Amino acid sequence: VREVILVNREALEGPLDSTLVDVIHHHESGPAHTLAFFFEGRPYHASVVRRGDQYHVVVDGQGFVVSFGRPQVQPAGRETDEGVLRAPMDCRVIAIHKAPGDPVERGEPVVRIESMKLESNLSARATGVVSALHVRVGESLRGGAVVAVIEGGNG
Amino acid sequence: VSREDRHFKKILVANRGSVATRIMRTCREMGIASVALYSDADKGSGHILHADEIYYLGPSPAEESYLHIEKILQVAKGAGCDAIHPGYGFLSENPAFARRCEEEGITFIGPSSEVLQLLGDKIDCLELMRRMRVPTLPGSEGPVRAEAQARSLVREIGLPVILKASQGGGGLGTRIVRDEAELDAALVSVALQSRKLFGDGTVFIERYLPSARHIEVQILGDRHGHLVHLFDRECSIQRRHQKVIEEAPSPNIPARDRERLHQIALHAAHAVAYRGACTVEFLYDGRDFYFLEINPRLQVEHGVTELITGVDLVRQQIRIAAGAPLELDQASLSTTGYAVEARVYAEDPATLLPAPGTIDVVRVPYGQGVRVDTFLEPGTEISDFYDPMLGKVIAQARSKEVAVRKLTFALRRFVVNGTLRTNIPLLLQVLEDERFLRGEYDTVFLEKRVQYRPPGEEARRIAALAALVVRERAAAREVPPARARASGWRRGGWELLP
Numbered sequence: 001v002r003e004v005i006l007v008n009r010e011a012l013e014g015p016l017d018s019t020l021v022d023v024i025h026h027h028e029s030g031p032a033h034t035l036a037f038f039f040e041g042r043p044y045h046a047s048v049v050r051r052g053d054q055y056h057v058v059v060d061g062q063g064f065v066v067s068f069g070r071p072q073v074q075p076a077g078r079e080t081d082e083g084v085l086r087a088p089m090d091c092r093v094i095a096i097h098k099a100p101g102d103p104v105e106r107g108e109p110v111v112r113i114e115s116m117k118l119e120s121n122l123s124a125r126a127t128g129v130v131s132a133l134h135v136r137v138g139e140s141l142r143g144g145a146v147v148a149v150i151e152g153g154n155g
Numbered sequence: 156v157s158r159e160d161r162h163f164k165k166i167l168v169a170n171r172g173s174v175a176t177r178i179m180r181t182c183r184e185m186g187i188a189s190v191a192l193y194s195d196a197d198k199g200s201g202h203i204l205h206a207d208e209i210y211y212l213g214p215s216p217a218e219e220s221y222l223h224i225e226k227i228l229q230v231a232k233g234a235g236c237d238a239i240h241p242g243y244g245f246l247s248e249n250p251a252f253a254r255r256c257e258e259e260g261i262t263f264i265g266p267s268s269e270v271l272q273l274l275g276d277k278i279d280c281l282e283l284m285r286r287m288r289v290p291t292l293p294g295s296e297g298p299v300r301a302e303a304q305a306r307s308l309v310r311e312i313g314l315p316v317i318l319k320a321s322q323g324g325g326g327l328g329t330r331i332v333r334d335e336a337e338l339d340a341a342l343v344s345v346a347l348q349s350r351k352l353f354g355d356g357t358v359f360i361e362r363y364l365p366s367a368r369h370i371e372v373q374i375l376g377d378r379h380g381h382l383v384h385l386f387d388r389e390c391s392i393q394r395r396h397q398k399v400i401e402e403a404p405s406p407n408i409p410a411r412d413r414e415r416l417h418q419i420a421l422h423a424a425h426a427v428a429y430r431g432a433c434t435v436e437f438l439y440d441g442r443d444f445y446f447l448e449i450n451p452r453l454q455v456e457h458g459v460t461e462l463i464t465g466v467d468l469v470r471q472q473i474r475i476a477a478g479a480p481l482e483l484d485q486a487s488l489s490t491t492g493y494a495v496e497a498r499v500y501a502e503d504p505a506t507l508l509p510a511p512g513t514i515d516v517v518r519v520p521y522g523q524g525v526r527v528d529t530f531l532e533p534g535t536e537i538s539d540f541y542d543p544m545l546g547k548v549i550a551q552a553r554s555k556e557v558a559v560r561k562l563t564f565a566l567r568r569f570v571v572n573g574t575l576r577t578n579i580p581l582l583l584q585v586l587e588d589e590r591f592l593r594g595e596y597d598t599v600f601l602e603k604r605v606q607y608r609p610p611g612e613e614a615r616r617i618a619a620l621a622a623l624v625v626r627e628r629a630a631a632r633e634v635p636p637a638r639a640r641a642s643g644w645r646r647g648g649w650e651l652l653p
Binding site for chain 1: 510515538567
C-alpha cells in the first residue's frame with residue numbers, strides 16, 4: 001500500500017519522486033532545515049521544520065503542513081465523526097450555551113470561544129443530543145481538544 | 156548624541172511586540188535608555204532583547220500585565236523612568252493611565268488625560284467637530300436612547316445606517332442596519348455588547364456608506380500651539396475593520412481635494428489643541444470627506460508616512476512630550492515617492508481566523524527601501540493572549556508600481572516557520588490584484604471582493620518534495636546502510652566507504 005502524502009490535510013495526487021529534485025544547498029539547525037533546489041529546471045527555496053510526524057514547510061511565503069502515511073489523529077475541524085466538536089485553535093471558553101442532555105440543531109452554537117480578542121461560536125455540525133460536555137467557562141483549550149459530543153446525529 | 160536630544164533619561168515602553176521594538180530603536184538613537192516589560196507569555200518575545208533594562212510584569216492575561224496601570228507605574232518608579240511611551244493598543248488611549256502618570260510626575264508620551272477623555276467619547280468628539288464645521292456623516296446628535304428616536308432618525312437620514320458604541324473603536328461594538336425592521340434588535344444588541352466591552356452602553360447612529368475609502372492624515376502638534384500635517388495615508392484594505400495594507404500617499408485623489416483634506420484635518424486637531432502625534436480619520440466617497448475620529452497615539456501604519464517624509468514620528472513624540480517646540484514647519488515638509496505596508500498576522504489566510512503557535516524559524520527580508528518592524532525570534536510563542544500581529548513589512552520606491560513589486564518580493568522572502576500560519580499568501584494575492592494597483596477599492600474590498608485562492612497542486616507538490624528530501628536524508632543518516640557496516644568489519648578496519 002503506497003503511503004498517503006498529506007499537504008495541508010489533503011492527499012497529494014500521484015507519487016512523489018525525490019530523485020527529480022536537484023538539491024544545491026541544505027542547511028540543518030536542530031529541527032529546522034533550509035533548502036535550495038531545482039525542480040523541473042526552476043529554483044526554489046524552502047524552510048522545513050520537522051515536528052514529530054509533521055513537516056512545516058514555507059515556500060515563497062506560503063505555509064504548508066506535510067505528513068506521510070495515514071494521520072494518527074484527525075486534524076481539528078475535519079472530523080469524520082460529525083458528532084465530535086473540537087476547538088479549531090488555541091482558545092478560551094467564554095460561554096456555554098448547551099448542557100448535557102440538551103437537544104441541539106445542526107448549526108446551533110454550543111459554546112462561545114475567544115482567541116486573540118476575537119469571539120466566535122462553536123456550532124454543532126450534526127443534529128442530536130449533547131451527550132458530553134468537556135469544557136468549563138474560562139477554560140483555556142488547545143486546538144483540537146474535544147469540546148462536546150453530540151449523539152444521535154443525522155448531520 | 157547632542158545634548159539637545161537628551162530630553163529624558165529613561166523611557167519605559169508600556170507595550171510589547173513590534174511597537175515596543177520600534178520605540179526602543181528611536182530611544183537608542185536619541186541616547187535615551189529604554190525599559191521593556193514582559194508577561195509570562197512573552198518570556199521568549201524579541202521585544203525584550205531591544206531594551207536596556209527588562210522587568211517582569213505578571214501573568215499572561217493583559218489585565219494582569221500590560222493593562223495593569225499600578226504595576227506598570229511601580230516598575231517605572233522603581234527603575235527611575237522619567238517618561239512612559241504607551242505605543243498603540245493597551246493603555247495608549249486610556250485617560251485614567253495618563254492621569255495616573257501625571258499624578259506620579261512621570262511624563263505620558265501622548266496628549267493630556269482630558270484630551271484622551273474627550274476623544275475617547277465618540278459622541279462628544281463628533282459634537283465638537285460639528286460645532287467646528289468639520290464635515291461629518293449625517294447621524295444622531297448625541298446618544299440614541301429610545302427605539303422611537305432611532306426610527307425617526309433613520310427615516311430622516313436614510314438606510315443603511317451604522318450603530319456605534321460611544322466608547323468603541325477599532326470596529327468593536329458596531330453594527331450595520333440595512334432594514335428598519337432590524338433596528339430595534341440591533342440597538343439592544345450593540346448597547347449590550349458595548350456595555351460588556353467598554354463598560355458603557357451609550358450608542359449613536361451614523362449614515363453608513365456602503366462603498367467608501369478610509370483615508371487619514373498624520374498630525375503633529377507641540378505644547379506651544381504649532382500644528383503640522385504629514386500628509387495622508389490610504390487604509391482601505393481591511394478585514395473586520397482592521398487595516399491590513401496601508402499606503403502613503405493615498406492614490407487617486409484630485410490635488411485640490413487632497414489639499415482640502417489636509418486643511419480639514421489640521422482644523423480638527425486645532426479644535427482640541429492637540430499635543431503630540433495623532434491621526435485624523437476620514438471616509439471618502441470620491442467626492443466628500445467625512446470625519447470619523449481622531450486617534451490620539453502612534454498608528455500601526457506610521458511607518459509609511461516616515462518613509463515618504465523622512466520624519467521619525469516617535470522622535471517627534473518624545474521631543475513634544477518633553478516640551479520642545481516642533482523642529483519642522485509645514486513649508487519644510489514634503490513627500491518622496493510612495494510607500495506601502497503589509498501587516499503580517501498569525502492568521503489562516505483562508506478563514507482570516509487567528510492561527511497562533513510557536514516560531515522555529517524567522518528570516519527577515521532586506522534590501523534598499525525595505526523596512527521590517529518586528530519582534531520575532533526563534534522560539535517566540537504567538538499566544539492567544541494578545542493581538543496576533545507578527546510584524547509589518549514596508550517598501551518605499553519612486554512609484555506605487557515599483558514599491559508594490561518590492562513589497563511582493565520582500566513578503567515572499569519573509570520566512571516565519573513553525574506551528575503557526577501566516578496571512579502572507581493573502582497579502583500577496585491583494586498586492587498582485589489589478590484593482591489594488593489601480594487604487595480601485597473600498598473598505599469592504601478584502602472581505603467582499605477578494606476570493607482567497609489556496610495553493611494549487613504544483614505548489615503543494617513542491618512543498619511535499621522539500622519535506623520528502625528532509626525526511627529521506629534524515630533516514631539515510633539515522634540508519635547507516637547494512638552493507639556499509641558489514642563490509643567495514645570484514646576488512647577489519649574503519650575506513651570510509653564510497
